[in-house]
Amino acid sequence: MAESTQLQVETRTRNDRARDFLSKLRAYCFFDPLIWLYTIVLGTVSLLSSLFDSEGVTQHRVARLWARMILGTIGASVTIEGLKKIDTSRAHVYVVNHLSALDIPVLYASLPFEFRILAKKELFRYPFLGWHLRRSGQIPVVLDNPKASIRSLQLAVAAVKHNMSLVVFPEGGRSEDGHLQSFMGGAFFAAIRSQAEIVPMTLVGTYETLKMNSFHIKPQPIKLLVGDPIFTTGLTTRDTEALSAKARAVIADSYYAHSPLPHLREKHLQRQESQS
Numbered sequence: 001m002a003e004s005t006q007l008q009v010e011t012r013t014r015n016d017r018a019r020d021f022l023s024k025l026r027a028y029c030f031f032d033p034l035i036w037l038y039t040i041v042l043g044t045v046s047l048l049s050s051l052f053d054s055e056g057v058t059q060h061r062v063a064r065l066w067a068r069m070i071l072g073t074i075g076a077s078v079t080i081e082g083l084k085k086i087d088t089s090r091a092h093v094y095v096v097n098h099l100s101a102l103d104i105p106v107l108y109a110s111l112p113f114e115f116r117i118l119a120k121k122e123l124f125r126y127p128f129l130g131w132h133l134r135r136s137g138q139i140p141v142v143l144d145n146p147k148a149s150i151r152s153l154q155l156a157v158a159a160v161k162h163n164m165s166l167v168v169f170p171e172g173g174r175s176e177d178g179h180l181q182s183f184m185g186g187a188f189f190a191a192i193r194s195q196a197e198i199v200p201m202t203l204v205g206t207y208e209t210l211k212m213n214s215f216h217i218k219p220q221p222i223k224l225l226v227g228d229p230i231f232t233t234g235l236t237t238r239d240t241e242a243l244s245a246k247a248r249a250v251i252a253d254s255y256y257a258h259s260p261l262p263h264l265r266e267k268h269l270q271r272q273e274s275q276s
Contacts, residue, residue: 043128050135059136067108082226093191098169100206160194197229202254
């Protein structure tokens with residue numbers, strides 16, 4: 001009986017290794033080269049279109065096509081819940097957790113309205129991606145320079161006041177372990193200054209599909225969960241921290257309730273206890 005059990009374990013191990021090898025082969029030889037091709041070709045189209053469209057409308061459409069091609073190529077299905085309760089004709093500040101390099105394609109493919117991204121300035125230095133971000137009117141944030149950060153936030157406030165929605169990753173960068181990180185206050189400062197509603201959104205499944213510092217794409221079902229708007233009417237910049245904490249709590253509850261990694265919920269609760 002023991003020998004039979006050991007043989008079954010060894011067989012499963014070999015099968016798991018074979019599946020992992022084939023999965024990596026598919027990602028490295030098919031998914032990744034095609035994504036780079038889409039990025040280069042459509043990045044060039046986006047740059048050329050910016051010569052004729054200074055408002056960024058065409059670039060946004062190109063970005064949506066780029067995103068849909070990526071998700072279609074890797075076969076990632078995206079389920080969107082809760083978006084119908086949002087009046088997308090009005091400008092909002094959408095805040096969302098950041099798990100993967102696939103988060104941006106998922107958002108472009110899923111959100112049916114034009115928006116601008118408040119992103120780290122480092123992203124603007126990448127060829128094609130950075131050029132698209134800059135030419136399409138995305139807003140760079142310098143995290144280690146308070147004065148430059150304030151200037152960027154003023155641009156964000158102006159965009160919202162002109163009825164352009166913002167999409168922000170308030171964690172400032174991707175999660176290395178799938179765990180929700182601390183939130184920075186920039187998005188909430190901009191929302192309060194423009195008196196725009198905060199819309200908390202939760203991504204689930206992109207971490208499992210493509211982890212940080214990896215090129216091994218393993219398609220998994222992805223969810224984009226849209227929470228109830230959080231009003232900023234009457235708030236002042238002194239309320240930035242409290243507003244950030246409120247939005248983080250909403251996203252944390254949503255994420256850990258739907259994450260395919262159950263142990264993350266316990267890790268989140270332990271962190272909450274240690275901070276209290």
